Amino acid sequence: MQEVEVSSVKVYYEGFLAVNGISFALPKGSYLSIIGPSGCGKTSLLKAIGGLLPYEGYISRPEGPLGYMPQKGVLLPWYSLLKNLEIPLLIRGVSEVEARKRVLDVLPQFGLKGFENYFPNALSGGMYQRAALLRTLLTNSELLLLDEPFGAVDALNRRKLWLYLEDMRQKFNFSTIMVTHDVEEAVFLSDIIVIMHKYPGELKEIVEINLPHPRTLQTISTDEFSSKVEHVLEKIIGENI
Numbered sequence: 001m002q003e004v005e006v007s008s009v010k011v012y013y014e015g016f017l018a019v020n021g022i023s024f025a026l027p028k029g030s031y032l033s034i035i036g037p038s039g040c041g042k043t044s045l046l047k048a049i050g051g052l053l054p055y056e057g058y059i060s061r062p063e064g065p066l067g068y069m070p071q072k073g074v075l076l077p078w079y080s081l082l083k084n085l086e087i088p089l090l091i092r093g094v095s096e097v098e099a100r101k102r103v104l105d106v107l108p109q110f111g112l113k114g115f116e117n118y119f120p121n122a123l124s125g126g127m128y129q130r131a132a133l134l135r136t137l138l139t140n141s142e143l144l145l146l147d148e149p150f151g152a153v154d155a156l157n158r159r160k161l162w163l164y165l166e167d168m169r170q171k172f173n174f175s176t177i178m179v180t181h182d183v184e185e186a187v188f189l190s191d192i193i194v195i196m197h198k199y200p201g202e203l204k205e206i207v208e209i210n211l212p213h214p215r216t217l218q219t220i221s222t223d224e225f226s227s228k229v230e231h232v233l234e235k236i237i238g239e240n241i
């Protein structure tokens, strides 16, 4: 069963063609990454899939709320970190006591314990992004749309979060579309990688990553992993990411 189908999608900004006829399908429970040079239309495509931008062509997506993590600014500046993380649960009818418990339970895994009462503008870039990712995961959505979710996260925490996401996926079987610039990250997390061209926002190639799940730290040191990374890098070399 396909969770998302994207067919001949085009996105225009006042006549400027940013996404030019992209098509792909995402089976339920799969992880798809969109990779390509800066300005090739990745964010525009993600927004179109989320219904946040008008587009030409056809997109099918699950009904109900999506978990969308934009590149910047998902936390409400006038609420504490704790409150920000509780909101998606409260909106879905979880009691205040239960919401607080669930958030406090998961904070250490995101390196955010002790920062409950901080306001978003007092968090470091990496902490902010980890909080934004956690907030998106707490929406418990069937489909997550993540726009460079680890861009500001340091290398060590990045790997921790890859493992966390992989583990969550095994448990909850959500589907994900992620925009990234990081080939290793795309290979580690994805079942499908969509490579885009510079201008004007065209599809270059779709690569399947059929490494077994669950993926672990050992996965990164296997020959299969390295050869997938090399394969994807070869496809995008010359594209000036």
Ligand SMILES: Nc1ncnc2c1ncn2[C@@H]1O[C@H](COP(=O)(O)OP(=O)(O)OP(=O)(O)O)[C@@H](O)[C@H]1O
Pocket (backbone or CB within 6 Å): 013, 016, 018, 036, 037, 038, 039, 040, 041, 042, 043, 044, 045
């Ligand atoms: N609101 C807008 N109005 C006009 N043009 C826009 C708008 N948003 C994006 N564009 C243009 O559309 C093209 C694609 O932008 P987009 O943000 O989708 O690229 P991207 O691949 O996500 O880039 P990056 O990797 O740098 O985040 C760019 O040329 C950009 O300048």
